[in-house]
Amino acid sequence: MAKRVIYIHGFNSSEKSYKAVRFGEHMAQFDVDYQVPRLTHEPLHAMLQLEQLITADTVLLGSSLGGFYATYLSQRYGLPAVVINPAVRPFELLDNLLGPNYNPYQNVHYELDKRHMDALRSLYLAQIKTPSLLYLLQQTGDEVLPYQEAVKYYSQCKQRVEFGGDHSFIGFEQTFASIVDFLKIT
Template structure:
């Protein structure tokens, strides 16, 4: 049976206002009006973020949901998929954010509104480690979209981490997946929405 619920998780310093989140929301509204889409603003604490998401999807029919995550949201999406046993799509996902985000401890600005500031605390690194599900086999179908031109994360790590996933490796592009609308149809089709 097609999925009735879709969760979108944005990346570090990002928001539901990201271009990809907006494109997903517009596509779902236009082509899948019966689908319940939720794209929450995630707090900086990984533990708090996943507690909020877990509470938000607690009443969802997990057998009829999918999750899409971008960058750090891709890391979170893998955690959600393990717990909900659902399909997941990772867009240029962070593979080891505990390693990569250690240099960002301190005050940060929001990508979409530099006036918005938040503090990335040292304990968040351990919270990221607690969410690591790399040692577990996929709990549901996985799709990886990885750009070879990603200037932030290494696409080779993504390909190795998601070796069991259906993979779409893009020559060029960038971390933001500029031109995402070209692959949006494939991403949504994978999510098998009603």
């Protein structure tokens, strides 16, 4: 039974993302510790931030780059996780954003460089060892990430693939019951 739910936001996002806030409102009816840490742009530092929050009864919910992080943590610590339009190989996707960047949701300017890509590459799992711990929520209209890559990568996992939508996952609230059920939140 889950007692701590950690929502992991995506790249250039924050703890105030729409999905994090909406799911947090839904979590208010449950006896759980709902956490949405503000993650740094540094992948290994972000991972340390997340690892410090993990307890034996933690479950994860991650969107985009947060889905990538949730996948890694799920497999490393044996935690159930729901991934929403996840990045599968972010070190390839973010490569074209090397250089100066700005996160408007955190009001932070930073430099994205090769060492960030190397850090992300070090967290990549070529194969999911325990697919029963993961639940993919994917919309085919994702304009940011190639949905086919996620559907293939998570092929052995529980999946809910919806036609259309976009990277924000339109109608996210309609997935709450299945998320709660999968993560065993009571």
